Amino acid sequence: MPELPDVELFRRSFEKTALDREIKSISAEKSMLEGISETDLEKAFAGKKFSSAIRHGKHMFGGTGESGPWMVIHFGMTGFLVYLQTDQQPPKHCRMLATFADGGKLAFDCRRKLGRIRLAADIKNFVRDMDLGPDALDEKLDFEEFERRLAGTRGAVKSALMNQSVISGLGNIYTDEILFHAGIHPRRKLADISKSEMETLYRTMHRVLAAAIEAGAEPERMPANFLIRNRQPQAPCPNCGSPVEKIAVSGRNGYCCPVCQK
């Protein structure tokens, strides 16, 4: 689930439900914690209040505004946040649970345990240490920077877009979607992509991500011409009606329309 639009929506729901409320207790499954213990997590947040939530690519940062560390959540493939009223039970694959003093809980559900919770003293340093590129929606990522960063790669355009150290936030689903609307085949090499195609790609990236967030990242709420609604072999291309094709690019299964995408 969690690519940039999903994580942005988690961040917003975190903002709505978890800020400015005293955290009574916090617990997490050991295997979800990276580089920290459960005690570290408690020390950092029990008795405190979250005061802000920031997103960079697929990472979400919850901070207390004091000098304490940020809680960094990466959602893996199956992670999501869910807010629970006082009388609600934690979800089935709850891996982290923060209980607020005034009732209610915030749960991190992660079925496949591929997500991670870390602590970071500073977001900028974290981004640098994890070798993450700029967030795909960062205003500072202007077209020139976008072009420059992609030009530094030699593989398929889809692989470059999915590479988090080039640009942060795009995964298998949304690279497919962006390339579909840009009319570019996922296997094309960067070197073969013209300046005007590159501009289209940049513009399309913004448009697709904005539309996905707008639709709550739910495929059925996205515009009818979105490929995400037809991610299965032989489904009709929403643009031309010819069957979409399932293709693997750098080890990931994706979909494209061989007619619309050149």
Added chain:
DNA sequence: ACATTGACCTGAGAGC
């Protein structure tokens, strides 16, 4: 430098 594969983990959903 890049692609590919397997590992990490688990269970939802498809197929029988």
Added chain:
DNA sequence: TGCTCTCAGGTCAATG
């Protein structure tokens, strides 16, 4: 209904 099997929106390391 129940069993087995495949596959999954992420990332990393090892290999070719």
